[in-house]
Amino acid sequence: MIGSIRHKALRDYWTRGRARGLNAEWIGRLRRILAALEAADTPSEANYPGSYFHPLKGDRKGRYAVRLTANLRVTFGWDEDGAADVDIEDYH
Numbered sequence: 001m002i003g004s005i006r007h008k009a010l011r012d013y014w015t016r017g018r019a020r021g022l023n024a025e026w027i028g029r030l031r032r033i034l035a036a037l038e039a040a041d042t043p044s045e046a047n048y049p050g051s052y053f054h055p056l057k058g059d060r061k062g063r064y065a066v067r068l069t070a071n072l073r074v075t076f077g078w079d080e081d082g083a084a085d086v087d088i089e090d091y092h
Helices: 010-016 025-037
Strands: 065-066 073-079 082-089
Touching: 010 025, 010 082, 025 073, 025 082
Parallel strands: none
Antiparallel strands: 065 073, 073 082
8 A cells, every 4th residue: 555655746636636747658558666665565566577676775664666767766664554755767
C-alpha cells in the first residue's frame, strides 16, 4: 500500500487522476509502478520484469528505486503502512 507521496504532481495523479505536471509519456509506466507499490507487502514486490528495481546505497540507504526513464527514478521508503515518501528523482 502507498502510505505517502512526496511529489505533488504524482500525488495528484494517484489520488485524483489528474496528470497535470507529469510528462504524458510517463503515465503508463507510472500507473504500473504505482499499482505495483499499492499491491506490494514488501519493497521487493515492486521488482516486476523491466522495473530495474534496486535498493539505494550510502546516505540514501533504506530507500528503493524503480526506473521511470533513462535518468529518472521513482524512489520510495518503506514503513508499516507500505511505500512511503514516493518521489520522482534524478539522483545520478
